[in-house]
Amino acid sequence: MTEASTTPRERPVSPHLVTGGLGSPPLWRWHITMWTSILHRATGVALYVGALIAAAWAISLAGGPDAYAGFKALLGSIPGKVVMFGLTVCVFYHLANGVRHLVWDTGHGLDVKSANASAVLVFAFAAAASLAIWGIAGMTGAL
Amino acid sequence: MVSYRTPLGRARGLGSAKHGAGHWVSERVSSIALAPLVVWAVYGVLRLAAGDYGFAVHWVQAPLNATLLVLTLAISFWHMHSGMRVVVEDYIHKTLTKTALLVLNLFVCGLAGALAIFSILKVALGGA
Numbered sequence: 001m002t003e004a005s006t007t008p009r010e011r012p013v014s015p016h017l018v019t020g021g022l023g024s025p026p027l028w029r030w031h032i033t034m035w036t037s038i039l040h041r042a043t044g045v046a047l048y049v050g051a052l053i054a055a056a057w058a059i060s061l062a063g064g065p066d067a068y069a070g071f072k073a074l075l076g077s078i079p080g081k082v083v084m085f086g087l088t089v090c091v092f093y094h095l096a097n098g099v100r101h102l103v104w105d106t107g108h109g110l111d112v113k114s115a116n117a118s119a120v121l122v123f124a125f126a127a128a129a130s131l132a133i134w135g136i137a138g139m140t141g142a143l
Numbered sequence: 144m145v146s147y148r149t150p151l152g153r154a155r156g157l158g159s160a161k162h163g164a165g166h167w168v169s170e171r172v173s174s175i176a177l178a179p180l181v182v183w184a185v186y187g188v189l190r191l192a193a194g195d196y197g198f199a200v201h202w203v204q205a206p207l208n209a210t211l212l213v214l215t216l217a218i219s220f221w222h223m224h225s226g227m228r229v230v231v232e233d234y235i236h237k238t239l240t241k242t243a244l245l246v247l248n249l250f251v252c253g254l255a256g257a258l259a260i261f262s263i264l265k266v267a268l269g270g271a
Binding site: 045051062088102136 | 171174177178181189190193196199203212219223227251256259262265
């Protein structure tokens with residue numbers, strides 16, 4: 001600092017999620033493609049639990065009317081519906097972003113502008129499809 | 144410390160196991176299969192949620208539904224095993240913990256998948 005001409009410049013720091021060091025501001029700006037990447041993994045883990053719920057559904061069906069009624073009552077409860085709505089969002093998000101990844105695997109849409117645009121599209125699809133499915137569920141007596 | 148082994152001898156066996164591409168491809172192929180299956184499954188859940196036990200048995204006993212259910216379950220459990228495996232490998236670096244979690248992941252997916260598919264077949268083949 002005192003001898004600006006002789007001391008080497010500060011070395012470039014690798015981008016870090018939280019902070020550039022103690023007390024310094026974040027180096028990494030949160031951006032939409034970062035969210036889509038993190039959420040793809042998070043929704044995948046949530047759907048792991050969702051698949052176990054699907055397995056429980058199959059087992060309860062094979063268990064007979066009483067077991068099946070118990071399972072349906074559990075999913076039909078308020079906490080059950082909250083979980084199912086969350087899983088609906090996860091399914092549509094992971095589906096849309098999975099297709100986005102498959103498109104990337106062909107070498108298309110990898111530039112920043114396209115990646116940002118497709119990220120918005122994925123969020124919009126997940127929200128719209130989830131609301132549509134729950135709207136249909138309300139109208140067909142599935143709720 | 145002087146080593147008398149040749150550089151080639153030291154490097155051998157330390158590289159890639161040459162299985163990485165197989166895992167990558169299997170994740171993609173299973174996701175291509177799951178894309179339409181999951182849309183069908185959401186439709187199935189909508190139908191099933193509106194119906195009772197009798198409807199569910201009747202629905203599962205239709206050959207197309209039984210087949211698509213088994214495929215959806217089998218490919219889902221395969222796909223989620225691949226995904227969770229990468230998550231564990233990315234975040235857990237202690238060899239014993241990592242190995243234990245990888246084995247647990249395999250066993251959970253294998254057991255839950257087998258139970259689910261057997262249950263579907265039992266209902267579909269008229270056991271319920």
